[in-house]
Amino acid sequence: MVNKRFLFVGVMMLFGPMFFFHGNPTKAQADLADQIAKADVEYGEYLSGECITCHQSTGASVGIPSINGIDAEIFVSIINAYRSKELENKVMQMMAGRLDDEQIISLAAYFSSLPD
Amino acid sequence: MTSISRRGFSGLLGASALGLAMPSLAFGALPRVVVIGGGAGGATAARYIAKDSKGAIDVTLVEASKRYYTCFYSNLYLGGFRKYGSIGHNYYGMAVNNGVNVVHEWASSVDKSGKMVKLASGGVLGYDKLVLAPGISLKYDSVPGYSPAAQSRMPHAWTSGTQVQLLRNQVLNMRKGGTFVMVPPPNPYRCPPGPYERVSMIAHLLQERNPTAKIIILDPKEKFSKQGLFMAGWEKHYPGMIDWLDPDTHGGLKSVNPETMEFLTDLDTFKADAACVVPAQRAGTIANAAGVLDGDWAPIVPATMASKADPNIYVLGDASVASSMPKSGFSANSQAKVAANAIRGELTGSRVYPARFANTCWSLVAANDGIKVGANYKAGSEKIDVVDKFVSQGDESAAVRKTTYEESIGWYDGITSDMFS
Ligand SMILES: Cc1cc2nc3c(=O)[nH]c(=O)nc-3n(C[C@H](O)[C@H](O)[C@H](O)COP(=O)(O)OP(=O)(O)OC[C@H]3O[C@@H](n4cnc5c(N)ncnc54)[C@H](O)[C@@H]3O)c2cc1C
Numbered sequence: 001m002v003n004k005r006f007l008f009v010g011v012m013m014l015f016g017p018m019f020f021f022h023g024n025p026t027k028a029q030a031d032l033a034d035q036i037a038k039a040d041v042e043y044g045e046y047l048s049g050e051c052i053t054c055h056q057s058t059g060a061s062v063g064i065p066s067i068n069g070i071d072a073e074i075f076v077s078i079i080n081a082y083r084s085k086e087l088e089n090k091v092m093q094m095m096a097g098r099l100d101d102e103q104i105i106s107l108a109a110y111f112s113s114l115p116d
Numbered sequence: 117m118t119s120i121s122r123r124g125f126s127g128l129l130g131a132s133a134l135g136l137a138m139p140s141l142a143f144g145a146l147p148r149v150v151v152i153g154g155g156a157g158g159a160t161a162a163r164y165i166a167k168d169s170k171g172a173i174d175v176t177l178v179e180a181s182k183r184y185y186t187c188f189y190s191n192l193y194l195g196g197f198r199k200y201g202s203i204g205h206n207y208y209g210m211a212v213n214n215g216v217n218v219v220h221e222w223a224s225s226v227d228k229s230g231k232m233v234k235l236a237s238g239g240v241l242g243y244d245k246l247v248l249a250p251g252i253s254l255k256y257d258s259v260p261g262y263s264p265a266a267q268s269r270m271p272h273a274w275t276s277g278t279q280v281q282l283l284r285n286q287v288l289n290m291r292k293g294g295t296f297v298m299v300p301p302p303n304p305y306r307c308p309p310g311p312y313e314r315v316s317m318i319a320h321l322l323q324e325r326n327p328t329a330k331i332i333i334l335d336p337k338e339k340f341s342k343q344g345l346f347m348a349g350w351e352k353h354y355p356g357m358i359d360w361l362d363p364d365t366h367g368g369l370k371s372v373n374p375e376t377m378e379f380l381t382d383l384d385t386f387k388a389d390a391a392c393v394v395p396a397q398r399a400g401t402i403a404n405a406a407g408v409l410d411g412d413w414a415p416i417v418p419a420t421m422a423s424k425a426d427p428n429i430y431v432l433g434d435a436s437v438a439s440s441m442p443k444s445g446f447s448a449n450s451q452a453k454v455a456a457n458a459i460r461g462e463l464t465g466s467r468v469y470p471a472r473f474a475n476t477c478w479s480l481v482a483a484n485d486g487i488k489v490g491a492n493y494k495a496g497s498e499k500i501d502v503v504d505k506f507v508s509q510g511d512e513s514a515a516v517r518k519t520t521y522e523e524s525i526g527w528y529d530g531i532t533s534d535m536f537s
Contacts, residue, residue, distance in 0.1 A: 042467065043469065046457065046467075046469050047469075047472075049164075049453040050450065050453070050472055050474050050492075052530060052534055053446065053449055053450070053474075053527065053530050053531050053534055054523075054526060054527050054530045055530065056526070056529060056530045056533055056534075057533065057534070057537075058533055058537065060529060060533075061526070062525055062526050062529055063522040063523050063524070063525040063526025063527070063529075064523055064526030064527065064530065090488070090490070090506040090508070091476055091488070091490060091506070091523070093506070094490060094491070094492060094504050094505070094506050095474070095492070097504055098472075098492055098503050098504060
């Protein structure tokens with residue numbers, strides 16, 4: 001059985017976020033990078049409290065993948081894919097479903113700042 | 117805490133990294149938080165307040181036991197999927213990594229006007245903010261004939277520890293083809309799917325060791341959490357072994373007799389070779405002593421988890437009325453982060469963010485057959501409101517069920533490190 005998530009993450013690693021932006025990929029990418037650079041990392045750290053019950057802050061990844069040190073733009077694409085239910089996992093669809101754009105950017109900035 | 121600058125605190129942290137005692141340097145000068153109960157709610161709260169305030173708050177944790185055996189995964193121990201030692205945790209990280217003053221004593225009363233906690237040993241702890249997370253106490257007499265004396269014959273095993281080890285031993289020693297009787301508690305209680313996961317795990321154990329044995333569930337409730345999923349799983353993995361009797365069928369449990377191991381109902385008198393009786397529950401006794409209860413549980417303000425009876429007391433986890441959230445370790449951990457954020461804000465002026473809560477309860481039905489139910493929540497004005505929820509489906513593939521089980525292993529490691537590291 002093909003694991004859709006691994007496939008997805010693999011594609012994201014290869015092609016990066018441009019894969020997701022129709023229209024003007026370079027500009028959208030630059031905007032996103034800009035937003036992440038300006039993000040409220042402290043807010044991201046607070047929000048991460050509801051993630052690290054599952055995604056261990058130690059970076060261990062038994063049963064649930066570690067997201068410490070994840071690339072910020074890949075993070076945004078993955079969360080959006082759970083939100084749109086392109087990626088399947090009931091828990092993650094629910095967790096991602098309630099995040100707004102500012103929260104996603106803050107979380108991206110926070111998790112990407114951690115050593116992996 | 118305006119008189120002490122942030123830089124001062126990083127200096128203190130630096131000193132502690134060099135092995136100097138941190139809290140004593142600033143003793144007496146800092147706002148004080150006392151947390152009673154070092155379980156899913158209290159350990160998380162103590163750790164987060166200490167960690168995030170970076171030394172600006174003096175945190176004391178009062179916890180009776182030196183080792184905390186989780187109730188979560190105690191059913192997996194019963195089924196043989198975990199070693200007992202693997203569900204035990206200590207408070208080393210709390211004291212050493214986070215600078216929490218860990219006091220292994222029993223808190224016996226709270227003086228609200230004097231803002232003091234009295235310890236059974238006679239000691240006294242003053243506080244600015246008090247967090248109560250004492251879990252549950254059992255209403256033994258909710259089951260006629262049941263008592264603390266009866267629990268060695270009919271373990272409840274609902275607060276983990278020795279009782280769970282005893283229960284496993286009694287199941288292993290049942291005669292061939294014997295009967296196991298399970299009495300689940302009435303609502304509301306700690307861990308809604310817990311009794312049914314327990315039945316699943318005991319069935320798994322019996323199927324391996326004593327396959328002609330039977331399990332009878334005498335339920336005081338007409339329905340239960342994840343019922344369809346559990347019952348389909350029992351039919352699939354343990355056909356003919358488990359009989360769930362609802363109150364309409366058994367007519368009510370009139371009494372239990374721990375000497376003869378008999379269960380008297382309108383329908384019949386059931387004789388057990390081993391049994392688990394989980395009585396009704398209420399908040400841990402200290403919540404009553406603190407005067408924060410309305411009936412059996414403590415009402416809270418959803419945005420902060422502060423007690424409705426006293427703005428300087430916060431109640432977390434099973435002891436609180438946190439509806440719509442179920443009483444679970446996940447819920448308690450989630451509520452603790454909301455309270456920690458609110459308490460820090462009040463004591464040090466740090467940023468306070470809107471409350472967000474979440475819960476997921478995984479249950480193991482058989483080897484590699486995991487199911488889950490979960491929701492996330494926000495603070496309403498009167499109660500904690502559901503934002504979104506999900507539950508495992510009946511038609512999921514074996515691969516999805518296996519992944520669900522594996523996720524629960526990740527969650528167990530995650531929450532215990534979030535509580536104790
Ligand atoms: C069989 C079973 C399976 C479960 N499975 C799950 C699961 O899979 N997932 C899940 O999320 N939840 C599960 N739970 C529920 C979970 O264990 C509880 O909801 C959770 O432990 C509640 O946390 P708490 O902080 O309120 O209380 P507790 O974790 O019980 O902590 C209370 C602590 O306070 C201490 N204490 C109490 N009074 C005093 C006092 N006066 N002085 C000093 N110390 C005191 C106690 O020693 C205890 O350590 C399960 C429960 C059971 C019984």
